[in-house]
Structures are given as structure tokens and as C-alpha cells.
Amino acid sequence: MSKIFEVPLYPYQRCADQDQATPVRHKVVVVGAGPVGLALAIDLAMQDVPVVVIDENDKVSWGSRAICFAKRPLEIxxxxxxxxxxxxxxxxxxxxxxxxxxxxxxxxxxxxxxxxKRPAFINLQQYYMEQYLVDRVRQLQAEGKPIELRGGNKVVEVTQDDERAELTISTPDGPYRVQADFAIACDGAASPIRTMMGLDFVGRVFEDNFLIADVVMEAKFPTERWFWFDPPFNRGQSALLHKQPDNVWRIDFQLGWDIDRAEELKPENIDRRLKAMLGDDISYELEWSSIYTFQCRRMDKFHQGRVIFAGDAAHQVSPFGARGANSGLQDTDNLAWKLKLVIDGKAPVTLLDSYDAERVHGADENILNSSRSTDFITPKSEISRIFRDAVLDLSERYEATRPMVNSGRLSVPCTYDGSPLNGDDCALMPARTRPGSPMVDAPVPGGWLLDRTGFGFQLMTIDENAPEALDVDGIEVKRLALTTPGDADGYLKQRYLGDANSAVYLVRPDQHVAARWDHYDEAAVKAALLKAIGR
Known part of the structure; x- marks a missing residue:
């Protein structure tokens, strides 16, 4: 199992750009080959947007890191x-x-x-995810898609003007420079690019620390998320248990604020905590450990001219709630189709301001939920602790108090309420599929609804006639025709029709609803599409 950390997936190789006297210009350069950077690059390459991914590393990330992947990111x-x-x-x-x-x-x-189609969550070590994403990059390369992955390439300087970004890259063979129509910083929470540009986070750092211990053990705990408040093995604090593949278990221990990190990370002290929790009868092997501090922060703006930030480089939240990597994948989902339209000249560059508007909204939603979770898990006063403990006591017997318990509000898909891209709405239809919301999956003849959408704009009709395709100023809109007679279990009606007799949905390339009506109106559809691309 540990061998996966040692094998270079994309070892350094000298590239043609290094032999040029002047910087080579690329459409998109993605900095960072973690889950967010690789997902964005794959999305772009599948849409035939040339993309180069660079990373100073050449292997998967050490340790489990992100492990909880929610339903919406799985659909992405x-x-x-x-x-x-x-x-x-x-x-x-x-x-x-x-x-x-x-x-x-x-x-x-x-x-x-x-x-x-997909469950609420899966648990999977980040190193496996990175392996699968690199495998997908290789598949796309074999298909002739325009994607390149460069390991051993470290960005040491970034500049930009109105037309391009320029990156200076350090390699074992010396430095070279490249230019890009757009440079996307997916280089993690410490983001060297953010530092180079003199940018920073705004938000809160909470006075608490948590120990992560990934242990390999044979245990009979069920496949569930278990969270403890004030357990006997970690009095006055909290703990969390998750199962991962290969008999790896993620265990989190709350430590408090005034700690000696080096002391807490000593194997004998981790072992003491694990034995107190698991007992002496369970044998285990410590695979990875780390200490993290709760942080709920973001950049003021993610779109900084020709440099755009995504994932942890743009925002940070506490791990409880699994909102980090899941939010980063929703960043890429939002950004890729907009870059495609701008690069192809079919949308104005100002469309990228909607990436800022929508994903800052998503980050603020995550920060709000994560901050509330942190305040409940780590009360800031004795009165807060008394209230928290009373809520926990009452929740055992009274269902009405259970929504007040907050062990980490788990990641849910973001709905872009108030987005400048949202078009017409229909009050007869369910709120969960209103403009700005992600499509809700449902079984349809031949498979699943979400497997039949994505990448281009689509017009989904239910019991309503419409053209099979539309051309709106060079943008093709294909029809997806569905009927309620084919909706055997009623999910389509429940999730998309509501009280309407028929429905027409304009669906964005990222599977979010742009607009909806209870009948087809070509002029309204065209107007909504132009609004959805910032025109």
C-alpha cells in the first residue's frame, strides 16, 4: 500500500518549451496536480481546450488527506x-x-x-483519487486530447497584463518561461502563487487543533460516520471515526489550542490516544498522522485578471463537513465551461466574473456552515458548553432538538441563488430544481438523467414539444426529450414538474439549471441562454 506514495506518476521530462528563445503561449496553464487541478484540466481537455498542468511534485500526495467525497462531486x-x-x-x-x-x-x-445513481458519500484516500485522475489524463492523451502533465516544474514567478499571464518555472534543467491566456492556481492552501501576487485570505482561524491518525486495522465497526462529544477516551473534547478502503480507518482527536505539536505527533503519544479509544485487544499500524487547525477563510476575489484561483488556494474550511475537496471540485465544474466559451470567443471575458460571484457564494456558504460546526464542537465559553451539552442530552429523546446538533454539516451541492446568470423561473415547479440549482438525478429510460447531460447547453423537455436543436449565436443547444409515461417511479415528476403539467429546462454545461418554464417559448429560451453566457 505504501508503494503508491513512492512511484513517480509523472516524472520530470524536458519539454519543447524549454528550448525556445521566447516564452511559448498556451491557452490554459493549471498550476497544481492535486484533485482540483487535475479535474479542471480533464474537463478542459474533454472540451478540446489545450491545457498544461505543472506541479513541482511527481507523485500522489502522501497520506489520506481528503477522504470524504459527496454525491454532487461524484456526479461531476x-x-x-x-x-x-x-x-x-x-x-x-x-x-x-x-x-x-x-x-x-x-x-x-x-x-x-x-x-x-450515486450515494450520499464515499470514503476514499486522496492518493487513490489522484491515481485515477492521472490514469484519466493518460486515457485522454491516448485519444489525442490536448492535455499535458509536467512533473518537477515549480512556478517561481508570475506576472500578468490584460492579455496574458507569464510564469517563470524552475526545473532540474534550469528555469524557463511560458505564457498563458489564463493561469489557474490550484496550488493548495499555502498557494505560492497567491503569495507571489501579494494576495491573502480573509476570515477566521479558530483556537483549536485536531490530530488526524490514519491506522490500518482489522475492526468490526460498521461503515458509518461516528462522532463523539466528550467521550471517555478524550474527555472534554471530541473524536471522529471513518472507514476507508484497505482496512484504513481515519480517526480524529480534538486536542485543544495550547499544545506542543511535536510532542503530540510522537508515535508513543498517538499510540496512547489510540489505545484509550480502541482498547488493548485491537492491533493496528499507524499509516499517517497530521495536526490541523480549524480555519474558515477565503480570498476576497477568486478571479484576478488572467490568474484565477480554485480549491484550497481560494478558500479554506475546517475538515468537519467534508467541504474542502468537494467544494474545490464544484469550483472546477463552474469554471471550465466558462473558460471554454471565453477562449472560443463565444462569450465575453466578463463571464468569468460570474465564476467569482457564484463560487464566492459557495465558499461563503461553506464557511458559514463550517464556522457554526466549529462553534458547536468547540464551545467558546462555559455558557456555550452548557447549552451544547443540554442539546446533546435532549436529542437522545426529542427529535425536535436533533437539527441543533452540529458535528459538521456535511457537504451539499451549492445552489447559485441570486446569480447574474439565472433566467426565468416557474412557480409551479419544485424549489429544489430552481434556476441556479444543480440538476437532481433520476432514473430515465436507458439509465440516469445526469449521464445524459453535461458539457454543452441542453433543453430538457418533459411532456412538451420543442425543436431537436437550436443555434443561438453559434452556441448549439440540444434537446433532451422526456415524458412522464416513461417515469415509472414518479421521480421525474416529483423533482422537475411539481404542479406543472409540462416542463422546459435550460441546463448549463455544468448541469446547473439556467432557466425553466412550463411551456416552450423560443424567444424566452434564446434570451435565457444569452443571459447565461454573460451577454
Whole structure:
């Protein structure tokens, strides 16, 4: 298992750009070959946008790092051709339990309704995800798609003007420079590019620390998320248990603020905590450990001219709630189709301002939820702790108090309410599929709804006539025709029709709803599409 960390996936190789006297110009350069950078590059390459990914590393990330991947990001990965290996390898789960002291106070199901292709969550080590994404890059290269992955390339300087970004890159053979229509910084929470540009985060750093311990062990715990408040093995603090593939278990221990990090990371001290939790009868091997501090922060703007930030480089939240990597994948999902239209000259460059508007909205939603979780998990006063403990006590017997328990509000898809790209709405239809919302999956004849959407604009009709295709100023809109007689279980009607007798949905390339009507109106559809591309 540890061998996966040692094998270079994309070792340094000298490239043609290094032999040029003047910088070579690329359409898009992505900095960072983690999950966010690779997903963005794959998305662009599948749309025939030439992209170069550079990273100073050449291997998968050490340690599990991100492990919880939610339903919406799995649907995004399906569109990119990477969903199946993730789900096949991952540990699927929908259920969670919350404990106070030694008592279970309640349990929950994150996906209680049927009719979805993907589960609420899978657990999968980040190193496997990176492996599968690199495998997908190789597949696209074999198909002749315009994607290149360069390891051992470190960005040491970035400049830009109104037309381009220019990167100076250090390599074992010396430095070279490249230019890009757009440079996308997916270089992590410490983001060297953000530092080079003199930019910073705004937000909160919480006075608390958590120890992550990934252990390999044979255990009979069920495949569920278990969270403890004030357990006997970590009094006055909290703990979390998750199962991963290969009998690897993620265990988080709350440590408090005033700690000696080096002391806490000593194997004998980690072992002491693990034995207190698991008992002396369970044997285990420590695979990876780290200490993190709760941080809920973001950049003021993600779109900085010809340099655009995504993932942890743009925003940070606490790990409880699994909102980090999941939010980063929603960043790429939002950005790729907009870059495609701008690069092809079919949308104004100002369309990228909507990336800022929509994904800052998403980051603020995550920060709000993550901050509330942190305040509940780590009360800031004795009165807050008394209130928190009373809520936990009552939740064991009274269902009405359970929504107040906050062990980490888990990642949900972001709806872009108030987006400048949103068009017409129809009050007869369900709120969950209003403009700005991601499409909700449903079984349809021959498979799943979301497998039949993505990349281009589409016109989904339910029991309504419309042309098979439209051309709106050079942008093709294809029709997806569905009927309620083919909706055997009623999911399509429940999720898309509501009280309407028929429906027409204009769907964006990222599977978000742009506009919807209860009948077809060509002028309204064309107006909504132009609005959705910033024209």
C-alpha cells in the first residue's frame, strides 16, 4: 500500500518549451496536480481546450488527506469519466451516528430517498483519487486530447497584463518561461502563487487543533460516520471515526489550542490516544498522522485578471463537513465551461466574473456552515458548553432538538441563488430544481438523467414539444426529450414538474439549471441562454 506514495506518476521530462528563445503561449496553464487541478484540466481537455498542468511534485500526495467525497462531486467525476473507479474502490456510506459520552444520542441518513445513481458519500484516500485522475489524463492523451502533465516544474514567478499571464518555472534543467491566456492556481492552501501576487485570505482561524491518525486495522465497526462529544477516551473534547478502503480507518482527536505539536505527533503519544479509544485487544499500524487547525477563510476575489484561483488556494474550511475537496471540485465544474466559451470567443471575458460571484457564494456558504460546526464542537465559553451539552442530552429523546446538533454539516451541492446568470423561473415547479440549482438525478429510460447531460447547453423537455436543436449565436443547444409515461417511479415528476403539467429546462454545461418554464417559448429560451453566457 505504501508503494503508491513512492512511484513517480509523472516524472520530470524536458519539454519543447524549454528550448525556445521566447516564452511559448498556451491557452490554459493549471498550476497544481492535486484533485482540483487535475479535474479542471480533464474537463478542459474533454472540451478540446489545450491545457498544461505543472506541479513541482511527481507523485500522489502522501497520506489520506481528503477522504470524504459527496454525491454532487461524484456526479461531476462521472461527467469527467472518473466516477466509476472512485465508487468501485471507495467505501460507500449514507449513515452516521452521534455519541455524547458513551451514549448514542441519535443517527441520521444523508440520502433517505431512492432514485439516485450515486450515494450520499464515499470514503476514499486522496492518493487513490489522484491515481485515477492521472490514469484519466493518460486515457485522454491516448485519444489525442490536448492535455499535458509536467512533473518537477515549480512556478517561481508570475506576472500578468490584460492579455496574458507569464510564469517563470524552475526545473532540474534550469528555469524557463511560458505564457498563458489564463493561469489557474490550484496550488493548495499555502498557494505560492497567491503569495507571489501579494494576495491573502480573509476570515477566521479558530483556537483549536485536531490530530488526524490514519491506522490500518482489522475492526468490526460498521461503515458509518461516528462522532463523539466528550467521550471517555478524550474527555472534554471530541473524536471522529471513518472507514476507508484497505482496512484504513481515519480517526480524529480534538486536542485543544495550547499544545506542543511535536510532542503530540510522537508515535508513543498517538499510540496512547489510540489505545484509550480502541482498547488493548485491537492491533493496528499507524499509516499517517497530521495536526490541523480549524480555519474558515477565503480570498476576497477568486478571479484576478488572467490568474484565477480554485480549491484550497481560494478558500479554506475546517475538515468537519467534508467541504474542502468537494467544494474545490464544484469550483472546477463552474469554471471550465466558462473558460471554454471565453477562449472560443463565444462569450465575453466578463463571464468569468460570474465564476467569482457564484463560487464566492459557495465558499461563503461553506464557511458559514463550517464556522457554526466549529462553534458547536468547540464551545467558546462555559455558557456555550452548557447549552451544547443540554442539546446533546435532549436529542437522545426529542427529535425536535436533533437539527441543533452540529458535528459538521456535511457537504451539499451549492445552489447559485441570486446569480447574474439565472433566467426565468416557474412557480409551479419544485424549489429544489430552481434556476441556479444543480440538476437532481433520476432514473430515465436507458439509465440516469445526469449521464445524459453535461458539457454543452441542453433543453430538457418533459411532456412538451420543442425543436431537436437550436443555434443561438453559434452556441448549439440540444434537446433532451422526456415524458412522464416513461417515469415509472414518479421521480421525474416529483423533482422537475411539481404542479406543472409540462416542463422546459435550460441546463448549463455544468448541469446547473439556467432557466425553466412550463411551456416552450423560443424567444424566452434564446434570451435565457444569452443571459447565461454573460451577454
Amino acid at each position: 467525476l462521472d461527467r469527467l469519466g472518473c466516477g466509476d473507479p472512485m465508487v468501485d474502490k471507495g467505501v460507500v456510506w449514507n449513515l452516521g451516528k452521534v455519541y455524547f459520552d458513551e451514549r448514542q444520542v441519535f443517527g441520521f441518513n444523508l440520502l433517505p430517498e431512492e432514485g439516485h
